Amino acid sequence: MNWVIHATNLNRTFRHGHEQTTALCDVALSIPPASMTVFVGASGSGKSTLLALIGLLDRPDTTSQLRIAGRCALTMSSHDMAEARSELIGFLFQDAKLIERMSVVENVALPLAYRGIDRKTRERRALAWLERVGLASRARLSPCKLSGGERQRAALARAMIAEPKILICDEPTAALDEGRASELNGLLRDVASGGTAVLIATHDPAVIERADQAYLLDRGRLAQVQGGDALRDCGLRNMAAVWSHRQSAGGV
């Protein structure tokens, strides 16, 4: 199979003086394109660290093997990582991380500016994406004028404007109410259907319900979720119930 992300023996250790913390240990996973994958686990289990490594925002330990769209992450220089991020990866953070002093449309168009695309073209494409996420009428506003859900949708538009192969979402619905979260989940599902591999770290059962595959992270170790028991064992009862319901309905 043609994996867009393929990792084996993926490790990440943080050192603080003489102390050493293992955030990820022997993680192995393969993600196909056009899929929606969720990573669940308790806080501090290593979900965000794993997404940062896959998103080339951080470097794995040297014993690791990680290929992103066929490229070996370990041998990349900082410059190569930035290039690969620009070409392959979009990010959706929990707090959107929109730049407050720019308008919404300028925020969305920003990734295209870093690709050397002229101002008119990138604004046209940004407006098209804002239309798609239902924010066309808010394009000229400052991000601080948007609600939490609108900010996340604007951030999704920004992440997708450069048509990345991978979209990494770190708890995108954590700060949203149910209705806004549902809207965003629908958009993420659409993005995955469009050919992008969507990776989501989440605690939200509504997100896991729509996922194609789920991984459980427990103290830095990864396991693919086959049934609800593993989730329940980790105290993730809501997710376990959702997952079991999906399995019984033949969703996965």
Add this chain to the structure above:
Amino acid sequence: MTRLRFSTAWVRLSDTLRFALWGLLSRPVRSATVVGSLAAGVAAVVLAVGIIRGYGAAAERAAYGVYARSLVIRENVYSLDRYGPPILSDIPRLQDAVEFVDTILAWRMARVAARSDELSGEVDVFGVYGDHRIETGMEVAEGRDLSYEEAGSANRVCLLGEEAAERFFPGGALGESLSLGGISCEVIGVLEPSQARTSDRFDRAVIAPFTAAARYFQPTEYMAPDEASWMTVVIGPGGDLHDARVAADRTLRRARGVPMSRPTPYSYDDPGAPRRAVERERALLGALLSAIAAVSMLAALIGYSGVLMSSINERSREIATRMAIGARTRQIVRQFFAESLLSGLAGGGLGGLVGIGLCITLARIWDWEVVIDGQIFLIALALGLGSGAVCGLAPAWRVSTAMPWHVLRQ
């Protein structure tokens, strides 16, 4: 293909400048602090340069031209033994005896009654033996100068200083006849205004050939035809004024039969001495001001780079976000480098204007000379740009090469 490359480069450049400008304008207080701290240092440097140059120009004007290295020989009027003024035949003696003599001019001055069609009054007539320009530093603005033959003759021709020409011939002096002590002299030239305080007396005077002056115009105290009011011995490069003075005194004493035990029959003035003193002062003042300006600039640079560094650190999350959404290292470096260059340019420009303003104000208060030109403003801009380049590159590079995740998770 070339057009596409140009277009991409233009998009990058305009975006870099736009983002940099946006980065500065979106934080006005921070940017004002950055620009202001640099402007203070640049203003100090501009002020120092302005004062040093102004002071230098004043020194140039205080003493000018040949007086820098010359001896002026006059009769020693304080001596009880009077041997008369120096005479023309002393010139070859001095030329033989004094080393490194460049040239010797002899002057004879008399105050005479002058009359033109418009005006009558008194005027100083300077009879010159030699090329007057060596001492006056004044070229002819209208007409012609005294020729070599005329300078040694008794021809009744004269040159007028600018003010004298205006005074006696408001409608134009050239070719006119000026009566000097009842002797009619043709005005063959009008001199340009003097450039130095030491020669401004020639602006109001008449210059005539030495022999003519000796024949037609008598000073108050009788002088023989070959006697000069003073002689100016110009010392060339390599010559020492003290040695020249000793040699000249020995020669003239021998010529007049004055033993060394008697007071010297002549006084030997060194008109360049004040200028050299001014130059020494100027060098000292320049060194002091340069040191103060350098310390001010250094303090400003430390403040500037500190504010720049903290400004970039403050924006590290923004930088990390930009990198997460696709900015390359070089694009971030370019943006922040452009920001620091722009702030440097603004600081340099503002500092330049403030420095020039201070120069002008202080010069008005203390009646100083001010030399302000485009060059001084260019120096300010270059200082600002250089500071921006030096102080901006390192923090921009440091922040952009950090792993974005480490910044984002803080």
